[in-house]
Amino acid sequence: MTVHIIEDDYGVADALATLLGGVGHDAICYPDAESFFEAPPPLSQDVVIVDLGLPGLSGVQVVRWLEKLKTPPRIIVISGQSNTQIRNVISKLRPVVFLRKPLSEDLLVPHL
Amino acid sequence: MQAVRGTMADEPARGEEKTTEEPVWTVSGARLESVLDTAVDGIVVINDRMQVLAYNKACEHLFGYSVSEVLGRNVSMIMPAHYAAAHDGYVQHYLDTGEKRIIGIGREVAARHKDGTEFPVELSVGEAVTPDGRQFIGILRDLRPRKQIERSLAQAQAQLVHMTRISAIDEMGAAIAHELNQPLTAVLLYLQAVVRKSRDKSLLDAQMLGVIEKAMREAERAGEIIQRMRQLVEKREPERSDTDVAPFARSCVELVELGSADSGVSFQVRIDPDMPLVSMDPVQIRQVLVNLLRNAREAVSAAPVRQVSLHVTMDEGYAEFRVADSGPGVPKEVVPELFRAFSSQKRKGLGLGLAISRTIAQNHGGDLVLRQAAGKGATFVLRLPVECGIDSALAPDQ
Numbered sequence A: 001m002t003v004h005i006i007e008d009d010y011g012v013a014d015a016l017a018t019l020l021g022g023v024g025h026d027a028i029c030y031p032d033a034e035s036f037f038e039a040p041p042p043l044s045q046d047v048v049i050v051d052l053g054l055p056g057l058s059g060v061q062v063v064r065w066l067e068k069l070k071t072p073p074r075i076i077v078i079s080g081q082s083n084t085q086i087r088n089v090i091s092k093l094r095p096v097v098f099l100r101k102p103l104s105e106d107l108l109v110p111h112l
Numbered sequence B: 001m002q003a004v005r006g007t008m009a010d011e012p013a014r015g016e017e018k019t020t021e022e023p024v025w026t027v028s029g030a031r032l033e034s035v036l037d038t039a040v041d042g043i044v045v046i047n048d049r050m051q052v053l054a055y056n057k058a059c060e061h062l063f064g065y066s067v068s069e070v071l072g073r074n075v076s077m078i079m080p081a082h083y084a085a086a087h088d089g090y091v092q093h094y095l096d097t098g099e100k101r102i103i104g105i106g107r108e109v110a111a112r113h114k115d116g117t118e119f120p121v122e123l124s125v126g127e128a129v130t131p132d133g134r135q136f137i138g139i140l141r142d143l144r145p146r147k148q149i150e151r152s153l154a155q156a157q158a159q160l161v162h163m164t165r166i167s168a169i170d171e172m173g174a175a176i177a178h179e180l181n182q183p184l185t186a187v188l189l190y191l192q193a194v195v196r197k198s199r200d201k202s203l204l205d206a207q208m209l210g211v212i213e214k215a216m217r218e219a220e221r222a223g224e225i226i227q228r229m230r231q232l233v234e235k236r237e238p239e240r241s242d243t244d245v246a247p248f249a250r251s252c253v254e255l256v257e258l259g260s261a262d263s264g265v266s267f268q269v270r271i272d273p274d275m276p277l278v279s280m281d282p283v284q285i286r287q288v289l290v291n292l293l294r295n296a297r298e299a300v301s302a303a304p305v306r307q308v309s310l311h312v313t314m315d316e317g318y319a320e321f322r323v324a325d326s327g328p329g330v331p332k333e334v335v336p337e338l339f340r341a342f343s344s345q346k347r348k349g350l351g352l353g354l355a356i357s358r359t360i361a362q363n364h365g366g367d368l369v370l371r372q373a374a375g376k377g378a379t380f381v382l383r384l385p386v387e388c389g390i391d392s393a394l395a396p397d398q
Helices: A010-023 A033-038 A059-067 A083-090 A105-111 B002-009 B016-038 B057-063 B081-097 B144-201 B206-234 B245-258 B282-299 B332-337 B353-363
Strands: A002-006 A026-030 A047-051 A074-079 A097-100 B042-047 B052-055 B107-112 B118-130 B133-142 B241-243 B266-271 B278-280 B307-315 B318-325 B367-371 B379-385
Touching: A002 A010, A002 A033, A010 A026, A010 A105, A010 B144, A026 A033, A033 A059, A047 A059, A059 A074, A074 A083, A074 A105, A083 A097, A097 A105, A105 B144, B016 B057, B042 B057, B057 B107, B057 B133, B081 B107, B118 B144, B144 B206, B144 B245, B144 B282, B144 B353, B241 B282, B245 B266, B245 B282, B245 B307, B245 B318, B278 B282, B278 B379, B282 B307, B282 B318, B282 B353, B282 B379, B353 B367, B353 B379
Parallel strands: A002 A026, A002 A047, A047 A074, A074 A097, B266 B307
Antiparallel strands: B042 B052, B042 B133, B107 B118, B118 B133, B241 B278, B307 B318, B318 B379, B367 B379
16 A cells, blocks of 8 residues: 655655655655646555645645545545634535644554 | 894894994894804804804704803803803903914814703804904804714724734734644654654664653644644634624725825725625624725725725625725735735735635635736625524534
Protein backbone atom coordinates (compact mmCIF):
# COMPACT_ATOMS: atom_id res chain seq x y z
CA MET A 1 0.00 0.00 0.00
CA THR A 2 1.11 3.54 -0.78
CA VAL A 3 0.20 6.66 1.20
CA HIS A 4 -0.39 9.70 -1.00
CA ILE A 5 0.10 12.97 0.88
CA ILE A 6 -1.34 16.11 -0.71
CA GLU A 7 -0.14 18.98 1.47
CA ASP A 8 1.23 22.36 0.45
CA ASP A 9 3.26 22.89 3.63
CA TYR A 10 6.61 21.24 2.98
CA GLY A 11 7.39 20.68 6.67
CA VAL A 12 4.13 18.88 7.35
CA ALA A 13 4.33 16.78 4.19
CA ASP A 14 7.95 15.76 4.76
CA ALA A 15 7.40 15.00 8.45
CA LEU A 16 4.36 12.86 7.59
CA ALA A 17 6.35 10.97 4.97
CA THR A 18 9.26 10.46 7.39
CA LEU A 19 6.98 9.14 10.11
CA LEU A 20 5.03 6.86 7.77
CA GLY A 21 8.30 5.62 6.27
CA GLY A 22 9.39 4.73 9.80
CA VAL A 23 6.18 2.75 10.32
CA GLY A 24 6.92 0.93 7.10
CA HIS A 25 4.67 2.61 4.55
CA ASP A 26 5.69 4.05 1.20
CA ALA A 27 4.72 7.68 1.04
CA ILE A 28 4.55 10.05 -1.94
CA CYS A 29 4.11 13.80 -1.42
CA TYR A 30 2.33 16.22 -3.74
CA PRO A 31 2.46 19.98 -3.07
CA ASP A 32 -0.96 20.56 -4.66
CA ALA A 33 -4.01 18.86 -6.15
CA GLU A 34 -2.86 19.53 -9.71
CA SER A 35 0.34 17.50 -9.38
CA PHE A 36 -1.62 14.71 -7.67
CA PHE A 37 -4.00 14.53 -10.64
CA GLU A 38 -1.07 14.31 -13.06
CA ALA A 39 0.25 11.18 -11.34
CA PRO A 40 -1.34 7.74 -11.88
CA PRO A 41 -4.55 7.39 -9.82
CA PRO A 42 -4.26 5.73 -6.40
CA LEU A 43 -5.20 2.05 -6.01
CA SER A 44 -8.05 0.84 -3.84
CA GLN A 45 -5.66 -0.42 -1.12
CA ASP A 46 -3.89 2.99 -0.99
CA VAL A 47 -4.54 5.81 1.48
CA VAL A 48 -4.82 9.45 0.45
CA ILE A 49 -4.10 12.10 3.09
CA VAL A 50 -5.33 15.44 1.81
CA ASP A 51 -5.15 18.88 3.35
CA LEU A 52 -8.31 20.97 3.01
CA GLY A 53 -6.59 24.30 2.48
CA LEU A 54 -4.65 23.72 -0.72
CA PRO A 55 -3.65 26.43 -3.16
CA GLY A 56 -5.44 26.16 -6.52
CA LEU A 57 -7.85 23.22 -6.59
CA SER A 58 -9.16 22.65 -3.10
CA GLY A 59 -8.99 19.59 -0.88
CA VAL A 60 -12.76 19.20 -1.29
CA GLN A 61 -12.35 18.86 -5.05
CA VAL A 62 -9.75 16.15 -4.51
CA VAL A 63 -12.11 14.23 -2.21
CA ARG A 64 -14.99 14.53 -4.69
CA TRP A 65 -12.78 13.24 -7.49
CA LEU A 66 -11.54 10.32 -5.39
CA GLU A 67 -15.08 9.33 -4.42
CA LYS A 68 -16.00 9.02 -8.07
CA LEU A 69 -13.28 6.45 -8.76
CA LYS A 70 -14.49 2.89 -9.38
CA THR A 71 -12.37 1.56 -6.53
CA PRO A 72 -11.68 4.56 -4.34
CA PRO A 73 -8.80 4.52 -1.84
CA ARG A 74 -9.31 5.33 1.82
CA ILE A 75 -9.33 9.07 2.43
CA ILE A 76 -8.06 11.03 5.43
CA VAL A 77 -8.79 14.74 5.45
CA ILE A 78 -6.50 16.92 7.56
CA SER A 79 -6.85 20.62 8.30
CA GLY A 80 -5.60 23.38 10.51
CA GLN A 81 -8.49 25.68 9.67
CA SER A 82 -11.05 26.96 12.14
CA ASN A 83 -14.07 24.92 13.17
CA THR A 84 -16.42 27.12 11.22
CA GLN A 85 -14.52 26.83 7.98
CA ILE A 86 -14.17 23.09 8.42
CA ARG A 87 -17.86 22.76 9.23
CA ASN A 88 -18.71 24.60 6.05
CA VAL A 89 -16.54 22.36 3.93
CA ILE A 90 -17.19 19.01 5.55
CA SER A 91 -20.94 19.51 5.37
CA LYS A 92 -20.64 19.32 1.60
CA LEU A 93 -18.94 15.91 1.64
CA ARG A 94 -19.87 12.35 2.42
CA PRO A 95 -18.46 11.21 5.77
CA VAL A 96 -14.68 10.84 5.67
CA VAL A 97 -11.98 10.45 8.30
CA PHE A 98 -11.18 13.93 9.45
CA LEU A 99 -8.15 14.89 11.59
CA ARG A 100 -7.42 18.32 12.89
CA LYS A 101 -3.85 19.62 13.13
CA PRO A 102 -1.62 19.36 15.02
CA LEU A 103 -1.43 15.67 14.11
CA SER A 104 0.35 12.94 15.98
CA GLU A 105 1.29 9.38 15.36
CA ASP A 106 -1.35 8.08 17.77
CA LEU A 107 -4.00 10.07 15.94
CA LEU A 108 -2.96 9.02 12.48
CA VAL A 109 -1.64 5.47 12.49
CA PRO A 110 -4.90 3.73 13.56
CA HIS A 111 -6.51 5.00 10.34
CA LEU A 112 -3.87 3.44 8.07
CA MET B 1 -52.73 87.14 15.32
CA GLN B 2 -52.65 86.96 19.10
CA ALA B 3 -48.98 87.60 19.38
CA VAL B 4 -48.72 90.65 17.24
CA ARG B 5 -52.06 92.00 18.36
CA GLY B 6 -50.68 91.61 21.82
CA THR B 7 -47.87 93.90 20.83
CA MET B 8 -50.33 96.59 19.98
CA ALA B 9 -52.38 96.14 23.11
CA ASP B 10 -49.37 96.38 25.31
CA GLU B 11 -48.54 99.78 23.94
CA PRO B 12 -51.56 101.83 24.94
CA ALA B 13 -49.44 104.89 25.55
CA ARG B 14 -48.84 105.55 21.91
CA GLY B 15 -50.13 108.85 20.70
CA GLU B 16 -52.59 109.79 18.01
CA GLU B 17 -49.88 110.32 15.42
CA LYS B 18 -49.39 106.54 15.31
CA THR B 19 -52.81 105.98 13.73
CA THR B 20 -51.47 106.83 10.32
CA GLU B 21 -49.16 103.85 10.59
CA GLU B 22 -51.88 101.54 11.85
CA PRO B 23 -53.03 100.14 8.46
CA VAL B 24 -49.45 99.35 7.50
CA TRP B 25 -48.96 97.50 10.76
CA THR B 26 -52.12 95.50 10.30
CA VAL B 27 -51.28 94.26 6.85
CA SER B 28 -47.73 93.32 7.64
CA GLY B 29 -48.91 92.14 11.05
CA ALA B 30 -51.33 89.64 9.53
CA ARG B 31 -48.64 88.36 7.24
CA LEU B 32 -46.20 88.26 10.13
CA GLU B 33 -48.64 86.26 12.21
CA SER B 34 -49.03 83.55 9.60
CA VAL B 35 -45.31 83.43 9.09
CA LEU B 36 -44.70 83.10 12.81
CA ASP B 37 -47.29 80.42 13.34
CA THR B 38 -46.21 78.40 10.32
CA ALA B 39 -42.62 78.29 11.51
CA VAL B 40 -41.44 74.95 12.87
CA ASP B 41 -39.00 76.66 15.20
CA GLY B 42 -40.02 78.66 18.22
CA ILE B 43 -39.94 82.43 17.66
CA VAL B 44 -40.00 85.01 20.43
CA VAL B 45 -39.84 88.79 20.01
CA ILE B 46 -38.91 90.93 23.00
CA ASN B 47 -38.33 94.62 23.53
CA ASP B 48 -35.40 96.23 25.29
CA ARG B 49 -37.14 95.78 28.61
CA MET B 50 -37.18 92.02 28.02
CA GLN B 51 -40.93 91.93 27.69
CA VAL B 52 -42.31 89.34 25.32
CA LEU B 53 -44.06 90.99 22.38
CA ALA B 54 -44.58 87.96 20.19
CA TYR B 55 -44.63 84.24 20.89
CA ASN B 56 -45.60 81.77 18.15
CA LYS B 57 -47.46 78.44 18.14
CA ALA B 58 -44.23 76.40 18.07
CA CYS B 59 -43.24 78.10 21.33
CA GLU B 60 -46.48 76.98 22.95
CA HIS B 61 -45.51 73.37 22.23
CA LEU B 62 -41.92 73.93 23.21
CA PHE B 63 -42.47 75.66 26.53
CA GLY B 64 -45.99 74.64 27.58
CA TYR B 65 -47.05 78.24 28.21
CA SER B 66 -49.91 79.69 26.15
CA VAL B 67 -49.50 83.03 24.42
CA SER B 68 -51.61 84.84 27.00
CA GLU B 69 -49.44 83.56 29.84
CA VAL B 70 -46.29 84.96 28.29
CA LEU B 71 -47.08 88.18 26.45
CA GLY B 72 -45.82 91.22 28.24
CA ARG B 73 -43.88 89.23 30.80
CA ASN B 74 -40.12 89.00 31.15
CA VAL B 75 -38.68 86.47 28.73
CA SER B 76 -36.61 84.96 31.54
CA MET B 77 -39.63 82.81 32.46
CA ILE B 78 -38.66 80.34 29.72
CA MET B 79 -35.07 80.08 30.92
CA PRO B 80 -33.48 77.98 33.65
CA ALA B 81 -32.97 79.92 36.88
CA HIS B 82 -29.25 80.62 36.42
CA TYR B 83 -29.76 82.00 32.91
CA ALA B 84 -32.82 83.91 33.95
CA ALA B 85 -30.91 85.76 36.65
CA ALA B 86 -28.15 86.76 34.26
CA HIS B 87 -30.23 87.52 31.19
CA ASP B 88 -31.25 91.07 32.07
CA GLY B 89 -27.58 91.79 32.63
CA TYR B 90 -26.62 90.36 29.20
CA VAL B 91 -29.14 92.53 27.40
CA GLN B 92 -28.16 95.60 29.41
CA HIS B 93 -24.49 94.93 28.62
CA TYR B 94 -25.31 94.90 24.92
CA LEU B 95 -27.45 98.04 25.14
CA ASP B 96 -24.68 99.86 27.00
CA THR B 97 -21.66 98.71 24.99
CA GLY B 98 -23.00 97.45 21.65
CA GLU B 99 -20.81 94.37 22.05
CA LYS B 100 -22.52 91.46 20.35
CA ARG B 101 -22.23 88.16 22.11
CA ILE B 102 -25.14 86.27 20.58
CA ILE B 103 -26.79 88.54 18.04
CA GLY B 104 -26.03 87.22 14.57
CA ILE B 105 -23.96 84.38 16.07
CA GLY B 106 -26.31 81.91 17.67
CA ARG B 107 -25.43 79.17 20.09
CA GLU B 108 -26.71 76.24 22.06
CA VAL B 109 -28.43 77.29 25.29
CA ALA B 110 -30.67 75.67 27.88
CA ALA B 111 -34.39 76.42 27.91
CA ARG B 112 -37.02 75.69 30.54
CA HIS B 113 -40.49 74.19 30.06
CA LYS B 114 -43.46 75.28 32.19
CA ASP B 115 -43.15 71.98 34.10
CA GLY B 116 -39.56 72.81 35.04
CA THR B 117 -37.86 70.46 32.55
CA GLU B 118 -34.71 71.96 31.09
CA PHE B 119 -33.72 71.11 27.52
CA PRO B 120 -31.15 72.20 24.94
CA VAL B 121 -32.12 74.62 22.19
CA GLU B 122 -30.20 76.26 19.40
CA LEU B 123 -30.84 79.99 19.85
CA SER B 124 -30.21 82.60 17.19
CA VAL B 125 -30.99 86.22 17.87
CA GLY B 126 -31.64 89.08 15.49
CA GLU B 127 -32.17 92.71 16.26
CA ALA B 128 -34.60 95.20 14.75
CA VAL B 129 -34.87 98.90 15.35
CA THR B 130 -38.55 99.85 15.27
CA PRO B 131 -40.39 103.08 15.93
CA ASP B 132 -41.10 101.57 19.35
CA GLY B 133 -37.47 101.05 20.19
CA ARG B 134 -35.15 98.13 19.77
CA GLN B 135 -36.60 94.66 19.52
CA PHE B 136 -34.88 91.32 19.62
CA ILE B 137 -36.09 88.29 17.72
CA GLY B 138 -35.09 84.92 19.07
CA ILE B 139 -35.45 81.75 17.02
CA LEU B 140 -35.33 78.57 19.07
CA ARG B 141 -34.79 75.10 17.69
CA ASP B 142 -35.37 72.14 19.95
CA LEU B 143 -32.12 70.14 20.00
CA ARG B 144 -33.50 67.07 21.79
CA PRO B 145 -34.28 65.04 18.63
CA ARG B 146 -30.88 65.82 17.19
CA LYS B 147 -29.18 65.00 20.49
CA GLN B 148 -31.07 61.71 20.56
CA ILE B 149 -29.84 60.83 17.07
CA GLU B 150 -26.31 61.91 17.92
CA ARG B 151 -26.38 59.77 21.03
CA SER B 152 -27.59 56.65 19.26
CA LEU B 153 -25.12 57.18 16.43
CA ALA B 154 -22.29 57.63 18.92
CA GLN B 155 -23.44 54.47 20.71
CA ALA B 156 -23.57 52.49 17.49
CA GLN B 157 -20.13 53.74 16.59
CA ALA B 158 -18.64 52.88 19.97
CA GLN B 159 -20.17 49.41 19.78
CA LEU B 160 -18.78 49.01 16.30
CA VAL B 161 -15.29 49.96 17.38
CA HIS B 162 -15.52 47.56 20.30
CA MET B 163 -16.78 44.66 18.19
CA THR B 164 -14.23 45.35 15.50
CA ARG B 165 -11.52 45.11 18.09
CA ILE B 166 -12.88 41.87 19.53
CA SER B 167 -13.21 40.20 16.18
CA ALA B 168 -9.78 41.45 15.14
CA ILE B 169 -8.40 39.61 18.15
CA ASP B 170 -10.49 36.55 17.30
CA GLU B 171 -9.41 36.48 13.71
CA MET B 172 -5.80 37.10 14.61
CA GLY B 173 -5.95 34.30 17.16
CA ALA B 174 -7.44 31.94 14.61
CA ALA B 175 -4.88 32.97 12.00
CA ILE B 176 -1.96 32.54 14.39
CA ALA B 177 -3.32 29.19 15.52
CA HIS B 178 -3.54 28.06 11.92
CA GLU B 179 -0.10 29.30 10.93
CA LEU B 180 1.58 27.84 14.02
CA ASN B 181 -0.18 24.54 13.58
CA GLN B 182 1.73 23.70 10.45
CA PRO B 183 5.31 23.86 11.80
CA LEU B 184 4.12 22.36 15.09
CA THR B 185 2.60 19.41 13.30
CA ALA B 186 5.83 18.94 11.41
CA VAL B 187 7.94 19.10 14.61
CA LEU B 188 5.73 16.54 16.36
CA LEU B 189 5.78 14.11 13.47
CA TYR B 190 9.54 14.39 12.96
CA LEU B 191 10.19 13.73 16.63
CA GLN B 192 7.78 10.81 16.68
CA ALA B 193 9.52 9.36 13.66
CA VAL B 194 12.90 9.59 15.42
CA VAL B 195 11.58 8.07 18.63
CA ARG B 196 9.90 5.18 16.82
CA LYS B 197 12.96 4.40 14.72
CA SER B 198 15.46 4.55 17.57
CA ARG B 199 13.25 2.41 19.83
CA ASP B 200 13.07 -0.24 17.12
CA LYS B 201 16.77 -0.31 16.41
CA SER B 202 18.25 1.06 19.68
CA LEU B 203 20.04 3.78 17.71
CA LEU B 204 20.04 6.24 20.58
CA ASP B 205 20.95 5.73 24.19
CA ALA B 206 18.20 6.03 26.77
CA GLN B 207 19.27 9.50 27.86
CA MET B 208 19.05 10.96 24.35
CA LEU B 209 15.72 9.30 23.82
CA GLY B 210 14.51 10.81 27.08
CA VAL B 211 15.48 14.28 25.86
CA ILE B 212 13.65 13.82 22.59
CA GLU B 213 10.57 12.57 24.39
CA LYS B 214 10.67 15.66 26.58
CA ALA B 215 10.91 17.86 23.47
CA MET B 216 7.92 16.02 22.09
CA ARG B 217 5.88 16.64 25.23
CA GLU B 218 6.70 20.35 24.98
CA ALA B 219 5.53 20.43 21.37
CA GLU B 220 2.33 18.70 22.44
CA ARG B 221 1.89 21.28 25.16
CA ALA B 222 2.21 24.04 22.58
CA GLY B 223 -0.44 22.22 20.55
CA GLU B 224 -2.79 22.18 23.53
CA ILE B 225 -2.29 25.90 24.03
CA ILE B 226 -3.27 26.47 20.42
CA GLN B 227 -6.31 24.24 20.89
CA ARG B 228 -7.41 26.27 23.89
CA MET B 229 -6.80 29.53 22.07
CA ARG B 230 -8.87 28.22 19.20
CA GLN B 231 -11.76 27.24 21.44
CA LEU B 232 -11.67 30.68 22.97
CA VAL B 233 -11.84 32.56 19.70
CA GLU B 234 -14.12 30.22 17.79
CA LYS B 235 -17.02 29.89 20.17
CA ARG B 236 -18.44 33.33 19.56
CA GLU B 237 -21.77 32.50 18.02
CA PRO B 238 -23.93 35.22 16.49
CA GLU B 239 -26.59 36.66 18.79
CA ARG B 240 -29.46 36.59 16.36
CA SER B 241 -32.59 38.65 16.32
CA ASP B 242 -35.16 39.12 13.57
CA THR B 243 -34.05 42.31 11.89
CA ASP B 244 -35.88 44.67 9.56
CA VAL B 245 -33.13 45.11 6.99
CA ALA B 246 -34.35 48.38 5.41
CA PRO B 247 -33.75 50.74 8.35
CA PHE B 248 -30.77 48.61 9.33
CA ALA B 249 -29.07 49.02 5.96
CA ARG B 250 -29.76 52.76 5.94
CA SER B 251 -28.27 53.19 9.40
CA CYS B 252 -25.08 51.46 8.24
CA VAL B 253 -24.74 53.87 5.32
CA GLU B 254 -25.40 56.78 7.67
CA LEU B 255 -22.58 55.63 9.91
CA VAL B 256 -20.16 55.63 7.00
CA GLU B 257 -21.45 58.91 5.58
CA LEU B 258 -20.81 60.46 8.96
CA GLY B 259 -17.08 59.99 8.46
CA SER B 260 -16.99 61.04 4.81
CA ALA B 261 -18.62 64.46 4.80
CA ASP B 262 -16.00 66.09 2.58
CA SER B 263 -14.78 63.10 0.58
CA GLY B 264 -17.01 63.91 -2.39
CA VAL B 265 -18.34 60.34 -2.38
CA SER B 266 -22.05 59.90 -2.99
CA PHE B 267 -23.81 57.01 -1.31
CA GLN B 268 -26.96 55.39 -2.67
CA VAL B 269 -29.20 52.92 -0.92
CA ARG B 270 -31.70 50.75 -2.77
CA ILE B 271 -33.81 48.27 -0.87
CA ASP B 272 -36.23 45.95 -2.63
CA PRO B 273 -39.79 46.15 -1.35
CA ASP B 274 -41.14 43.23 0.71
CA MET B 275 -37.83 42.24 2.26
CA PRO B 276 -38.55 39.70 4.99
CA LEU B 277 -37.14 39.94 8.50
CA VAL B 278 -33.66 38.40 8.55
CA SER B 279 -32.46 36.37 11.51
CA MET B 280 -29.00 37.82 12.17
CA ASP B 281 -26.69 39.41 14.69
CA PRO B 282 -27.20 43.10 13.90
CA VAL B 283 -24.00 44.18 15.65
CA GLN B 284 -21.83 41.74 13.71
CA ILE B 285 -23.55 42.33 10.38
CA ARG B 286 -23.30 46.08 10.84
CA GLN B 287 -19.58 45.57 11.32
CA VAL B 288 -19.40 43.71 8.01
CA LEU B 289 -21.45 46.24 6.05
CA VAL B 290 -19.64 49.24 7.49
CA ASN B 291 -16.32 47.59 6.65
CA LEU B 292 -17.43 46.93 3.07
CA LEU B 293 -18.81 50.44 2.66
CA ARG B 294 -15.63 52.00 4.03
CA ASN B 295 -13.50 49.88 1.72
CA ALA B 296 -15.70 50.99 -1.18
CA ARG B 297 -15.34 54.61 -0.16
CA GLU B 298 -11.56 54.24 -0.15
CA ALA B 299 -11.61 52.44 -3.48
CA VAL B 300 -13.33 55.37 -5.20
CA SER B 301 -11.35 58.13 -3.48
CA ALA B 302 -9.11 58.68 -6.52
CA ALA B 303 -11.67 57.68 -9.16
CA PRO B 304 -13.26 60.18 -11.57
CA VAL B 305 -16.74 59.08 -10.48
CA ARG B 306 -17.07 58.57 -6.75
CA GLN B 307 -20.13 56.45 -6.14
CA VAL B 308 -20.88 53.76 -3.62
CA SER B 309 -24.18 51.91 -3.60
CA LEU B 310 -25.82 49.42 -1.30
CA HIS B 311 -28.52 47.29 -2.88
CA VAL B 312 -30.51 44.94 -0.66
CA THR B 313 -32.41 42.18 -2.42
CA MET B 314 -33.64 38.59 -2.07
CA ASP B 315 -32.12 35.58 -3.80
CA GLU B 316 -33.49 32.08 -3.17
CA GLY B 317 -34.00 32.31 0.57
CA TYR B 318 -30.95 34.50 1.07
CA ALA B 319 -30.95 38.21 1.75
CA GLU B 320 -28.22 39.78 -0.38
CA PHE B 321 -26.45 43.00 0.52
CA ARG B 322 -24.53 44.16 -2.53
CA VAL B 323 -21.95 46.87 -1.97
CA ALA B 324 -20.81 48.23 -5.33
CA ASP B 325 -18.35 51.00 -6.07
CA SER B 326 -17.26 53.00 -9.11
CA GLY B 327 -13.58 52.44 -8.38
CA PRO B 328 -10.96 50.62 -10.47
CA GLY B 329 -11.91 47.15 -9.15
CA VAL B 330 -9.78 44.67 -7.21
CA PRO B 331 -6.52 43.88 -9.07
CA LYS B 332 -6.54 40.33 -10.48
CA GLU B 333 -3.42 39.26 -8.62
CA VAL B 334 -4.92 40.26 -5.27
CA VAL B 335 -8.22 38.39 -5.70
CA PRO B 336 -7.10 34.88 -4.61
CA GLU B 337 -5.72 36.13 -1.29
CA LEU B 338 -8.33 38.81 -0.72
CA PHE B 339 -10.15 37.13 2.15
CA ARG B 340 -7.05 35.84 3.95
CA ALA B 341 -5.91 37.41 7.18
CA PHE B 342 -2.85 39.70 7.00
CA SER B 343 -2.97 39.84 3.20
CA SER B 344 -3.93 43.51 2.92
CA GLN B 345 -2.24 45.71 0.34
CA LYS B 346 -3.27 48.75 2.32
CA ARG B 347 -0.69 50.56 4.35
CA LYS B 348 -2.86 51.09 7.36
CA GLY B 349 -4.70 48.34 9.15
CA LEU B 350 -3.92 44.71 9.64
CA GLY B 351 -5.72 43.35 6.64
CA LEU B 352 -8.20 41.56 8.85
CA GLY B 353 -11.37 43.34 7.74
CA LEU B 354 -12.41 41.05 4.92
CA ALA B 355 -11.23 37.92 6.71
CA ILE B 356 -13.35 38.83 9.71
CA SER B 357 -16.28 39.81 7.54
CA ARG B 358 -16.28 36.48 5.77
CA THR B 359 -16.00 34.59 9.06
CA ILE B 360 -19.01 36.49 10.39
CA ALA B 361 -20.99 35.77 7.22
CA GLN B 362 -20.12 32.07 7.43
CA ASN B 363 -21.00 31.95 11.11
CA HIS B 364 -24.45 33.08 10.01
CA GLY B 365 -24.65 30.24 7.50
CA GLY B 366 -24.07 32.71 4.69
CA ASP B 367 -21.05 33.90 2.76
CA LEU B 368 -19.21 36.94 1.49
CA VAL B 369 -17.96 36.93 -2.09
CA LEU B 370 -16.49 39.33 -4.62
CA ARG B 371 -18.19 39.72 -7.97
CA GLN B 372 -16.61 41.90 -10.56
CA ALA B 373 -16.73 42.26 -14.30
CA ALA B 374 -13.73 43.50 -16.24
CA GLY B 375 -13.51 47.29 -16.42
CA LYS B 376 -16.05 47.77 -13.66
CA GLY B 377 -15.76 48.54 -9.99
CA ALA B 378 -15.88 45.88 -7.30
CA THR B 379 -19.12 44.44 -5.92
CA PHE B 380 -18.98 42.62 -2.63
CA VAL B 381 -22.02 40.44 -1.95
CA LEU B 382 -22.96 39.50 1.58
CA ARG B 383 -25.46 36.63 1.58
CA LEU B 384 -27.41 35.74 4.70
CA PRO B 385 -30.04 33.02 5.00
CA VAL B 386 -33.38 34.49 6.02
CA GLU B 387 -34.08 31.48 8.21
CA CYS B 388 -31.29 30.25 10.44
CA GLY B 389 -30.99 26.68 11.69
CA ILE B 390 -28.31 25.53 9.28
CA ASP B 391 -25.78 26.37 11.91
CA SER B 392 -27.05 24.14 14.69
CA ALA B 393 -27.76 21.24 12.32
CA LEU B 394 -24.16 21.04 11.15
CA ALA B 395 -22.02 21.07 14.21
CA PRO B 396 -20.16 17.77 14.02
CA ASP B 397 -17.57 18.58 16.65
CA GLN B 398 -19.59 20.33 19.26
